[in-house]
Amino acid sequence: MTDTLKIADKTFRSRLFTGTGKFSSSKLMQEAIIASESELVTVALKRVDFHSEYDDILMHLKQDHINLLPNTSGVRTAKEAVFAAQLAREALQTNWIKLEIHPDPKYLLPDPIETLKATEILVKEGFIVMPYIHADPVLCKRLEDLGAQCVMPLGAPIGSNKGLITKDFLKIIMEQSKVPVIVDAGIGAPSHAAYAMELGADAVLVNTAIAVSKNPVQMGIAFKMAVQAGRLAYQAKLAAVNQYAEASSPLTSFLNE
Amino acid sequence: MSSFKDIFNQYNWDTVKQKVYSFTATDVQQVLLKDEISLEDFQVLISPAAKPFIENLAQRSRALTRKRFGNTIQMYVPMYLSNECQNICTYCGFSLTNKIPRKTLTDEEILKEVAYIKQLGYDHILLVTGEANSTVGVAYLKNAIKLIRDHFSNISIEVQPLNQDEYETLIDEGLYAVLVYQETYNRATYKTHHPKGKKSNFDYRLDTPDRLGKAGIHKIGLGALFGLDDWRVDSFYTALHLKYLQQTYWKTKYSISFPRLRPHEGEVQPKVEMTDADLVQLICAYRLLDEDVELSMSTRESETFRNNVINLGITSMSAESKTNPGGYVVDRQSLEQFEISDERGTNKIKAMIQSQGYEVVWKDWDTSYSKK
Numbered sequence: 001m002t003d004t005l006k007i008a009d010k011t012f013r014s015r016l017f018t019g020t021g022k023f024s025s026s027k028l029m030q031e032a033i034i035a036s037e038s039e040l041v042t043v044a045l046k047r048v049d050f051h052s053e054y055d056d057i058l059m060h061l062k063q064d065h066i067n068l069l070p071n072t073s074g075v076r077t078a079k080e081a082v083f084a085a086q087l088a089r090e091a092l093q094t095n096w097i098k099l100e101i102h103p104d105p106k107y108l109l110p111d112p113i114e115t116l117k118a119t120e121i122l123v124k125e126g127f128i129v130m131p132y133i134h135a136d137p138v139l140c141k142r143l144e145d146l147g148a149q150c151v152m153p154l155g156a157p158i159g160s161n162k163g164l165i166t167k168d169f170l171k172i173i174m175e176q177s178k179v180p181v182i183v184d185a186g187i188g189a190p191s192h193a194a195y196a197m198e199l200g201a202d203a204v205l206v207n208t209a210i211a212v213s214k215n216p217v218q219m220g221i222a223f224k225m226a227v228q229a230g231r232l233a234y235q236a237k238l239a240a241v242n243q244y245a246e247a248s249s250p251l252t253s254f255l256n257e
Numbered sequence: 258m259s260s261f262k263d264i265f266n267q268y269n270w271d272t273v274k275q276k277v278y279s280f281t282a283t284d285v286q287q288v289l290l291k292d293e294i295s296l297e298d299f300q301v302l303i304s305p306a307a308k309p310f311i312e313n314l315a316q317r318s319r320a321l322t323r324k325r326f327g328n329t330i331q332m333y334v335p336m337y338l339s340n341e342c343q344n345i346c347t348y349c350g351f352s353l354t355n356k357i358p359r360k361t362l363t364d365e366e367i368l369k370e371v372a373y374i375k376q377l378g379y380d381h382i383l384l385v386t387g388e389a390n391s392t393v394g395v396a397y398l399k400n401a402i403k404l405i406r407d408h409f410s411n412i413s414i415e416v417q418p419l420n421q422d423e424y425e426t427l428i429d430e431g432l433y434a435v436l437v438y439q440e441t442y443n444r445a446t447y448k449t450h451h452p453k454g455k456k457s458n459f460d461y462r463l464d465t466p467d468r469l470g471k472a473g474i475h476k477i478g479l480g481a482l483f484g485l486d487d488w489r490v491d492s493f494y495t496a497l498h499l500k501y502l503q504q505t506y507w508k509t510k511y512s513i514s515f516p517r518l519r520p521h522e523g524e525v526q527p528k529v530e531m532t533d534a535d536l537v538q539l540i541c542a543y544r545l546l547d548e549d550v551e552l553s554m555s556t557r558e559s560e561t562f563r564n565n566v567i568n569l570g571i572t573s574m575s576a577e578s579k580t581n582p583g584g585y586v587v588d589r590q591s592l593e594q595f596e597i598s599d600e601r602g603t604n605k606i607k608a609m610i611q612s613q614g615y616e617v618v619w620k621d622w623d624t625s626y627s628k629k
Contacts, residue, residue, distance in 0.1 A: 022327020024614045046410070046623045049380070074626055076508055087625050105510035106503065106549045159325055211327050 003231065005202055007180055008096075008128040008149045010067065014039045015197065016227040017069070017182065019207025020057055021047070023216060030060040032210055036220030042069040042098050042205065045084055050091045058092075069130065071098035076111075078118035085122055097122060098152070099131040108158045112139050116146070123147035132184050135166035140173045140181075151177060152205065154185035155196065159208045161188025164196060174200040190219075190226030197230025198238060260467040261501050262460060268497070270443050273300075274490045280304040289313060294545045299496050302542035303489050311538055318541035318570040325548045330610050331573035331618045332603075333381040333413070334374055335555075337582045338362050338401060340592060342387025344454030346440075348482070348518055350580075350594045351387040353454065357592040361392050364404055366587045371408050373585045377577065377603045380620040381411040383436070385580075385594075388417035388455060395423045399430055406431040411622040413476070417455065418465040424472035431627045436478030436514065437465045441485040442494035446528075450485055466498065470506030475627070477502065477511055478553070483536075484518030484527030492539055496546060503547075512551035512573070513543055519557050519595040533562055537569060544570035556597040563599050564609055576606035 005012045018038040023029035033041055041061060048070075049055045061068060070088035075081045078101065085097040099122065101115050102108040110133050122129045128149045133139055135153040143151055153173055156162035163186060164170060174181050180202035187193050188209045196204050206223050213219035277300050285307045288298040301307060302314065339361035342351040350357070362370065374382065384401060386393040393416070402412055413434035414427070424435065441447050444459055451457045466477050479498055481491035499511055515536060518527045540552055554563060554571045556578045567574065577600075579585050581593040601609075607617050 022329060023616060024328035025611065025616050044621075046621055046626065047618070049410075049620050074622065080626055083625055084623070087623070103508045105508070161324065208324065208327065212323050 003235070005180060007130075012039050012203070013037075014224070014227075015203040015231055016193070016223055017042065017203055017205040018210065018220070019205065020044070020061070021207055022211035026056045026060040028216055029057075029211070032216035032220040033061070033066065034063065034220075035217045036210065036224050038220075038224075039065050040067050040069050042071045042207075044073040045070050045088050046074045048091070050087075067096070068092055068094060069096050069098050070094065071100050071132075073100045073102075073108075075101055076103040076114075077101065078114040078121065081114070081118040082121050082125075085118075085127055086125075089127070095126055096128045097130065099129055110134060110154070112136060115139075116142060119143055119148050120146050130182070135169035135173060137169060137172040137176060140177055144177060144179050148179060150180040150182055150202070152182045152184040155183050155192065156186025156188075158185040160186055161209055162186050163188055163192040164199075167199070170196070170201070171199060190222045193223055194226040194230035194233075197227055198233045200234055201230075203227075260464045261498055262463055264497065264501050265442070265463060265494070268494070270490060273493055274487060276300060277304050277489045277493065280306040282306055282309070285310050289317075296493075296496060296500055296546070299542055299546045300493055302545060303492055303539055307538060307542070308534070311534060311541070314538060314541035314545065315569050318544035319568055321544050321548050322552075322570045322572065326572045327616075328614055329616045329618045330567055330571070331381065331551075331621055332379060332607075333383055333411075333553075333573060333575050334377070334379040334603075335383040335385050335415075335575060335578050335580065336367075336370055336374060337385045337580055337584060337594065338367065338397075339386040339389065339393045340582050340594065341389035341392050342454075343390070344388050344456040345452050346454075346456065347450045347452075348485070350592060355592075360582045360588060360591050361386075361389075361397075362582050362587065364400070366583055367401060367404055369587050370583065370585045371405055375408055378607075378619055379603075380409055381413070381622070382409045383413045383415055383575070385414070386416045390417075390455075395419060395426060398427060402427060402430045402432055406624055410620050410624055413478070415478075418462050419468070421468040421472045424469055424474060428472060428474060428627070431624055432474070433622060433627060434476035434478060434510075434512070435469050435474055436480075436512075437462070437469070438478075438480040438482060438514065438516065439463060439495070439498070440482045442481065442491055442498075443486045446486040466502050467505075470502060470509055474509055476551075477506075477509055478514055479511065480514040480516060482516050482518065483531045484529060487529050488531045488535065488539065492542075496543070499547070499550065510551070512553050514553045514555065515540065516555065516557055519598070536562075537566065540566060540570045556599045557595065559598045560601060563606075564613075567610060567613060567615060574606070574610075576601065577603045 014037045016038045017040045020043050072081045072084040101111045132152045140151040155164040182203045183196040183201045184205040193204045210219045280301050284301050288301045340351045341359045415436040447459050553573045581591040
């Protein structure tokens, strides 16, 4: 039985989604992404030169198994995001959009209000909307109601590599969500990715941890394996954690005497 | 309406100076144990006491920069539009009293320069002028932005301070960032170096970033001109300014530049010398204070220095810059604002950056984001 993930009309064998920023060269980015076996790769629209037929980033992502996921990083409002999504659809011939609206350029934290507004508009315009948001369970349900095809709550501030510091809220989101939950941002080590998958995430998105590693190709492989291991463990059902040791002199043994 | 001036007035130059020069090695060691660096800690890191710890600072700065910015260096190029100026700035080649031929580029000349710059690869451009409202006022700048906005994804300006509504006009046309350096935060020194012209108004300049923040600009560039007064004290005030702005105009991005006085037509010698080691210490201290702030390095600095600082916290760089209007093709001999030091061509700089394991980023914005 193959375990696949379906988002909208696409089926993915890999549950590791990757980013394209921060690599020391486009070639290394390509090698790391191929090694990771990721099938969905997000690209910041602002980094792509649409005037050039030979845009360096896009050239390196032309692989049959790689689906491009343009993102709106840099926009501050719903209005700007909608405009950017339309531009992406036209230029890249895809109606998939990773919606990132962070008016705060320092921590790049997503604006829940603008994201909700933009999702409503974009869904109506026929986009497959993948919103990057806080680990806010209510917001996730609201986005689902509006027709978002998945939700992408953050584990920690983007680029921080801090892991799943929003764990308790992620668990609620995973429990409640009817659309795939993709943990985005903050995953700094394969162990974090494995943990997210063990908890029941449908996929994870990793960029900085791979790109900034000393050996991005090897780190891409490490994340691939971690995501697979976490997913397998989730399916196999983890044994319950035993809080107390089995006492050698049970407290209730007198009942049997 | 409150502005940075209210905070600025709570500090006294001499008191700050005394404090910065009083820290000890123990103070520095204490700060280096911390994860979060406060403004007070920043003072310790730029103090003479922190000098022996420069390698430690550099290692931390490099790691933080890589985490936040990855292995990339953003490229930009300046384009001087005019050297006309009504100000007297004692250190500047364009100063009113310098008897030099004045030149302001026409539309046709601007496009010629643009064509040349584009084929070098640049997509982020910085427009620079002197302050001469009749020739290079808001109308001229608006026209220039309109003229070039289809050619560049990201347009910044470094011109005279403007009013809020004037900035709003330019932002509507596609302006992304404004660089406005206070030059020095020492009021008396400022007066000595800016005796005449609109620029002599210290307070109007000091509140310029506030006007930019209110206008909703995407990025503000700050800095002090090192050499006019004590760089440590000026840098403390710059950092104070940065922190105030970040809290107040939280949707705006910030960058810091590090101009050191260069030889030019006016020939003012630096009052306070800033050595290469000092500048490295400062760059690293900024990174420790703020993981996310952009740190920019121009061609004022030498080849060797520039080759090395991209590993220490710098995130954006210019190359092959001309600091005279028309300097790329139209009028190569017109008078420059200052002599650049690193004269290497763009391809050489690109190769140098790549050889150190960094990707050269040309485009990191899209004009469509700025459209109203």
